[in-house]
Amino acid sequence: MRVVRIREHGGPEVLQLDERPDPELSPGHVRIRVHAAGVNRADLLQRMGLYPAPPGAPSDVPGLEYAGEVVELGAGAKRFVVGDRVYGIVGGGAYADQVVVHEREAAHVPEGLSWVQAASVPEAFATAWDALTTRGGVQPGSRVLIHAVGSGVGTAALQLARALGCHVTGTSRTPDKLERAGELGMLEGVVSVDLGVMRSELLRIAPDGFDVIIDLVGGAFVAENIAVVATLGRIVLVGLTAGIRAEIDLARLLNRRATLVGTTLRARPIEEKILVAKELDRSVGRLFADKRLRPVIETAMPLAEAARAHELVASNKTFGKVVLEV
Amino acid sequence: MRVVRIREHGGPEVLQLDERPDPELSPGHVRIRVHAAGVNRADLLQRMGLYPAPPGAPSDVPGLEYAGEVVELGAGAKRFVVGDRVYGIVGGGAYADQVVVHEREAAHVPEGLSWVQAASVPEAFATAWDALTTRGGVQPGSRVLIHAVGSGVGTAALQLARALGCHVTGTSRTPDKLERAGELGMLEGVVSVDLGVMRSELLRIAPDGFDVIIDLVGGAFVAENIAVVATLGRIVLVGLTAGIRAEIDLARLLNRRATLVGTTLRARPIEEKILVAKELDRSVGRLFADKRLRPVIETAMPLAEAARAHELVASNKTFGKVVLEV
Numbered sequence A, B: 001m002r003v004v005r006i007r008e009h010g011g012p013e014v015l016q017l018d019e020r021p022d023p024e025l026s027p028g029h030v031r032i033r034v035h036a037a038g039v040n041r042a043d044l045l046q047r048m049g050l051y052p053a054p055p056g057a058p059s060d061v062p063g064l065e066y067a068g069e070v071v072e073l074g075a076g077a078k079r080f081v082v083g084d085r086v087y088g089i090v091g092g093g094a095y096a097d098q099v100v101v102h103e104r105e106a107a108h109v110p111e112g113l114s115w116v117q118a119a120s121v122p123e124a125f126a127t128a129w130d131a132l133t134t135r136g137g138v139q140p141g142s143r144v145l146i147h148a149v150g151s152g153v154g155t156a157a158l159q160l161a162r163a164l165g166c167h168v169t170g171t172s173r174t175p176d177k178l179e180r181a182g183e184l185g186m187l188e189g190v191v192s193v194d195l196g197v198m199r200s201e202l203l204r205i206a207p208d209g210f211d212v213i214i215d216l217v218g219g220a221f222v223a224e225n226i227a228v229v230a231t232l233g234r235i236v237l238v239g240l241t242a243g244i245r246a247e248i249d250l251a252r253l254l255n256r257r258a259t260l261v262g263t264t265l266r267a268r269p270i271e272e273k274i275l276v277a278k279e280l281d282r283s284v285g286r287l288f289a290d291k292r293l294r295p296v297i298e299t300a301m302p303l304a305e306a307a308r309a310h311e312l313v314a315s316n317k318t319f320g321k322v323v324l325e326v
Helices: A041-048 A115-119 A122-135 A152-163 A175-183 A195-205 A221-228 A250-255 A270-289 A303-314 B041-048 B115-119 B122-135 B152-163 B175-183 B195-205 B221-228 B250-255 B270-289 B303-314
Strands: A002-006 A015-019 A029-038 A065-073 A085-089 A098-102 A106-108 A143-146 A167-172 A188-191 A210-215 A229-237 A245-249 A259-262 A297-302 A321-325 B002-006 B015-019 B029-038 B065-073 B085-089 B098-102 B106-108 B143-146 B167-172 B188-191 B210-215 B229-237 B245-249 B259-262 B297-302 B321-325
Touching (some): A015 A303, A029 A122, A041 A303, A065 A115, A065 A122, A085 A115, A085 A270, A106 A270, A115 A297, A122 A152, A122 A229, A143 A152, A152 A167, A152 A175, A152 A210, A152 A270, A167 A175, A210 A221, A221 A259, A229 B250, A250 B229, A250 B259, A259 B250, A297 A303, A303 A321, B002 B303, B029 B115, B065 B115, B085 B270, B106 B270, B115 B297, B115 B321, B122 B152, B152 B167, B152 B175, B152 B210, B152 B270, B167 B175, B167 B195, B188 B195, B195 B221, B210 B221, B221 B245, B221 B259, B303 B321
Parallel strands (some): A143 A167, A143 A210, A167 A188, A210 A229, A297 A321, B143 B210
Antiparallel strands (some): A002 A015, A029 A321, A065 A085, A085 A106, B002 B015, B029 B065, B029 B321
């Protein structure tokens, strides 16, 4: 099979096309001809050697999500038939023209999505779903704050929160992204270049604080979150682009009885990946089928241009996802 | 009525006996002749001016828990009859011979407990119950770590965790307290004087980490908690004797998908105080009635000696609770 591999840890230029033997097909598994694969920040970190692949995933082929067609069934596999359009998350290895997954880890592509659109969905929407519901416990009417609202997970969380009946405020370094997020249903946007200005603006918008904060930024934003979280509010930490350390005000966390919780999809064991596939089949998939959600894609480019795709994601200039076509 | 009031913010000597008009009895409320009141660290902070009373509570009379006898019923109050032995939590004002509470905020004293024993229960056991169950989500078999295990909340959490089928490890600065905690069912004790030594000892005891950590210490302990928490584990912050700020490793929080959550009883509105009373009537009360729990009391002293009681609590030499007899 054809893959994009990390030749050595470094810049985008270390990504190169390569050939690998086809993976074996175990019982209960399915072989999928990949048509498109989403690019995630975790792939960039893995390329730089800052985020080693989890056990069981190839160490040198990035790629956490795919959309493709079932081409072969392992012994006993019966959820799909050859030709089914499926998508899902994997621990790595999706920058390839083929993946093999347990049949319960894959989900049906919602009707009406192209390959590129489908490949943009699994990580962003599964992460956002998990962050908002399982970790965040949103309710209809919850005031939700989403940092980096223009990112892949940000635009997914914004749409899901709206579909769940929440009131959404978002932040971005770029006013243009806030405007585009407004078109997706965000009610207030705040520029996050100056954290002091951001804090007073957020407190003006929500004097009692935000019930659920989805933070894709981390670092110094965590202290800001604790300053603007509501009583019994929940801060869900999904990304750390601004840094991996934070100094926090424990007294405020305690008095607000607030929660700070971290989440990540990549490191999950098979039983939890299966639960993600179930959500992709049920809640997320049905909301797509009902046109309550739509994919937000900055651009798609060929697998051979993975390096350029990484540069684009690193630029922070994208709105929504970057996808590789295979 | 007789109260102990805070003359001005300062050391234990600012506590003095005083007379106040009896509080009015509103509909649905009950007047309680207080026989004993527990001392809590929050009372010491309030005395020093570091922790103002919540809205609705007297600003200058400390006391968050009481045990006593119903002496008068407000219009429509019907849960109790005059003479019933009750106990519960209040936002303040329990260093007094009388309190007035909504009848739904009070619970029946479990059979077999003296006034002093009953007054030692509400804050410690309600806090520990909330921390372990609502916030911590313990399950039978959960590995639970309790810091300051010899404190009032610590000894309560230890006993409750054991009653819920958990495996309990505890820390204390004092080996003697660890030995006494062992008699209450703690399986491993670790001295917490040197945090580096504590960390390696905890990782030796639980290489996969602790599922639930009940932290009554805060400050630098929070970083240690993040170092020893299990995947999907929960750190419940209940006290901050070691400091109100912490620098934390967000990457580890995220990769472990761990939760850091703060909790406090004092600031809660009436509907949540009622829920606390329900737990004191049901789970906690029944476990006391079944002798699965027992009060842990360092000493009791007269209300007039509240200053000495505060000195004793501040000394960190107590095991379990200090109670004032009225």
